[in-house]
Amino acid sequence: MFETRSRFDRVSLRGRRPSRSNRALSQLYYGDNLDVLREHVADESVDLIYLDPPFNSNANYNVLFRSPTGGQSDAQIEAFEDTWHWNDKAEDAFDRVAHSGNTKAFDLLNAMRAFLGENDMMAYLAMMAVRLIELHRVLKPTGSLYLHCDPTASHYLKLLLDGVFGADKYRNEIVWRRTTSHNSSNRYGKIADTILFYTKSDSWTWNDVRTAYSEAQLGRYQEDQNGKLFRAENLTADRRNSNSGKFEWRGTTPPSTRGWAYSIEQLEQWWSEGRILKKRDGSPRMDGLKIYLEGLEGQKLQSVWTDIPRIGNTSAERLGYPTQKPVALLERIVAVSSNEGDVVLDPFCGCGTAIHAAEKLGRRWIGIDVTHLAISLIEKRMRDAFPEVQLAVEGTPKDLASAEDLAARDKYQFQWWAVSMVDAMPFGGKKKGADGGIDGIIYFKPDGRRTEKALVSIKGGQNVGVQMIRELHSAMEREKAPLGVFVTKTSPSSVMEKEAAAVGRFHSEATGKSYPRLQILTLAELFQGKRPDIPYVDPTAAFKQAARESTARQPILL
Template sequence: MKPTAGYDTRRSFAQKMVNRSLGKFRQYLSGVGRVLLMKNQLWFGDNLQILREEVSDESVDLVYLDPPFNSQANYNVLFKTPDEDAASAQVEAFRDTWTWGSEAKWAFDEIMHAGGSVASIVHALHAALGDSDMMAYLVMMAQRLHELRRVLKPTGSLYLHCDPTASHYLKILLDAIFGPTNFLNEIIWKRTSAHSSARRYGPIHDTLLFYSKRDPHLWNPQYQPYSEEYLDLFFDQVDEDGRRWKRMDLTGAGTRNGETGKPWRGIDITAKGRHWAYPPSHLDKLDRAGKIHWPKKVDGMPRLRQYPEDLPGVAMQDIWTDLKPLHNRAAERLHYPTQKPVALLNRILRCSSNPGQVILDPFCGCGTTVAAAHASDRRWIGIDVAYHAIRVIEDRLKGMGGEASYDLGGIPRDFASAARLADRDKYQFQWWANYLVGVQALKEIRKGPDRGIDGQCTS
C-alpha cells in the first residue's frame, strides 16, 4: 500500500530530527576531542582576531587579563613606563590601538551594529567621553570582553585586573556583557606599601573585577591564617599545655527527635528546648579527646574547646594585603613593566580552577599567568601583541625546568607572512627581525628617534 502524504511528511520530519541529533552529537564529540587533545598555546598577534578565529566556544575554564592602557600624562595610567626612558614593546604595540582613530571607530560601529545592552552602554559612554583615548580603550575592551565571555565554559569565571583610572567604566561594560547578577567581587590588592603623590592621597592599590559566566561557577574556598589580634581577642582561654582555645556552644536552638535530641551525660537537652550539635557518640569522642570543657558549676552546660588548628582559618576576603609586590631584588623579577607576582596568580588559580583545566590570558605580557598555570598543572593559552613578550615568555618557560610543551602561533614562517606583519605593524616587525638574526638583547632598550628599536649585539 502506498504511504500517505502525511506519512511521508512525518517520516521526513523524523529523519530531520535524527540527522540534527546526530549532528549535535558529532559536534559534541568534536568539542570533547578538542578539549582532551588541546596543547598549551602561545600566540603572537591581536587577541581579538585570535579569540575569534582560534578559540572555541565554551573551551576555557578561567580568564585572567591585565590589559595595558597608554594615555596622556593627565591620566593615572594603567600601564606605565619611565618618563622619556625605555619604552616597553607592549606599550608601543598598543600606542595606536588605544587611541581614537579609524580602528576605534570601526570597533564602535561594530558594537552599534550588534545592538543590545552593550551597544546602549557604549553609546552612553561615547556621549559622555566623546572621541577620546579612554573611549577608544573602552570600545576595544568591549569587543574583547564579549569574546572572552563566549569562550568561557558555563562554570567559568573572569578576573579583570586594572586600577581606579578605568575600573568604573570597565565594570559598567562587564555588567552589560556578563549581567550584573554575575558580578561576584571587586577585589582590592594593596600592590605597594606607599606612594607619594602631590596634593592627593597616595594610590597604592589595584582592582580586580571578578565575574562568573553564570551560576553555579567553580569555586574552591581558600583560607588565610588568623591574625594575632584575632587570636588574642577570641581565643582567650589556655589549656593545661598552654594552648589557646575558645568556648563554643555544643547545642542548637529547637528540639530534635533523632540522636541529637537524646539525653547525654545526664543532661536532657530536649527539656531545655534545644538539641545537641553532635550525636551523643560523637560527643563521647570529643570528650575523650579533651575537647569538651566541663564547668565547675554543678548544673553548668559543657562547652566545646575549639583550638585555632581545628579550623581552616579565615575565609578569603576581598581586600588582599598579604601579597607583596615585586621589589627590585625579587628573584622572579624580569624587569618587565606591569609584571605581577606569581603569588597573585596562584591565589586566583587555586580559587577558580582545578588542575588540568584551561587558563586563558589574552594580554599575557611577560607570562606570569602562563608560568603560574604551567607550574600548577593547568593547561594554558597566552596571547600577546608584542613579539618581545613572546620571547620573554619562551625564555621564562625554559628557565622553569623540564620540557614545556606548547604550540606557538602567529609567528611569521615565510616571506609572505613576514611581509604581512611588516605591513600591519612595522614596530613589531622590527622586534621579530632583530630577534631572528640575534642582535636584540632580551631587555628593553631606548627606542630611536624614529620610534623604531635600536639593535644591540649580543655576541
C-alpha cells in the first residue's frame, strides 16, 4: 500500500490565512435576493458567485428536525416550495428584464415565452433571468459564476446565461455524479447534477487544483528495485511525415512510422540516471521511460466529477436541510476560482454550504436567503464551525417596529424568527394540524439526564387573550410538557398573567430552583435580552450542531 493523499487534491494558497482582524466582516442577509442585490451589493464587488437555485421540480422541501431522544422527526418544516406559477410576480420579472437594457437576454426570454407559453417553467425562467442580470452586474471583471442545476431546466438556464454573460464567456458544463445508482423502471438512472461555469471576461481567476489519481490509474504503477513507484511511458512518437528522431540509439531503432520523441542528449541523460528500462540484451525499451509517482502534482481537474459523493443520511455533515451539498464540492469551486480575501456570494444560500467553504478557505462572503429557517440554521452552523467568525445578519428584526412589520407581511416567517429568538426548534410549519397552536419546542434536562420539553406559542397579532393561555396549558397537559412559553407582540393583560401563574411551578432537582410552568414573554423583552427561564437547555436540539473547523490554514482540500 502507498499513500498519495498528501500529494494530491491540493491548491497553492498564497501566504497564510488572513487573520480575522484583517478581514472585512462577512454578511448574511434575510430577504429576496433581487432586492438585497440591488440595495446592498455594489457593482463589480464580488469575485465568485455560486448559486444553487430551486430547480422548478414541483416539490416541497422540508427541513427535518429530530428530537434529542433519537426518535422519529418531531417536525418537518416546509423550507421552500419549489413550484412556480405564471402570475403577477412572473409578469413583473419578465417586465424588469425587458427594461434592463440587456436586449440579448430579453430576446432569449421573449423567445422562450413564445415557445413555452405562460406556464410554470416560464415563470421560473423569468424569475431567474432578472436575477442573473443583477449577478452579472455585481461580478468583478475577473470573476466567475457557477450555477448548480439539474436536467429539469439546465438547457434553458444555459441559454439565459449565454444571453446575460455572452456565449463566448461559457467555460464548462461540469457534471457532478452525486450518487452511484438510482433505480428506474423505464429510463436511465438520474445520478448527476449540472454545474454551468461562466466568467465575466476573458481574464479570470484560476488556481490549478489537482485531484488524486483513480485506483485504475494507480494500478499502472509498479515498484522499481529501490521501492519507488513508477509507470512506463513511450519514448517514441509518430514520425510518418517527418524524419525527426529516426536514428539508432544504443542498438535500438524505432519502426519506420515512428521516431525517438527526444534528443539523443536527453535520452543519454535519462540512461545515466537509470530512468530507461532495458530489454534482456541490455538495449533500451522504446516504451521504457520511467515516470515516478513521487513528485507528480496529481491529475488536473476534468469536467466530470465522480470523486465527491453526496451527503449520506447518516453523515455527520448532514444538518437536515433539503438539497444540502457536501462542503468538499464547494471547497473545490472556491479554491479554483477565488483567492484568499476574495468575496464569495451565494444568493440562494439555503443551509450555507458555500459560505462555510468560503470561510474555511479564508474568503469573505455574502449569503442571502428568503426564509428565516435558513438564516437561523446558517447563523448557528457558522458559529458552531467557526466560533470566532465575525458574522453580521441583516434583514432580520432588530427592534419592535421591524418585528411588527415582519408579522404583518408574513406570519410564518415571523413565527420562525421568534422561535429562533428563544432557541427553540420550529414545530408545525405552515400546515398546522392538531398541534394546539404549538410553534416551537425547547428541549431541556431538568436533572441533567432525562430530556423534557417546553412548548412555545408565538402570537404576532394585536388581539391576545386569556383563552390563548388556556390553549397552551391544554397542549402542555396533552403533550406531557412540564413547561410552556407564550411569546406575544402585545403586553399581556393581568388576567392572562394570573391564568399563567395558576398553572404552577416546576422544580428542578439539579438546580434546586423552581420555575414558572407557563412563562409569558413580550417581543420588547426579547429585544432587551430576556429569555425563558428554563434549566439546562439543550443547545443542539433546534438545529444539528456543525463540527468545529480548525482555525489553521488549510493547504489541502480533503
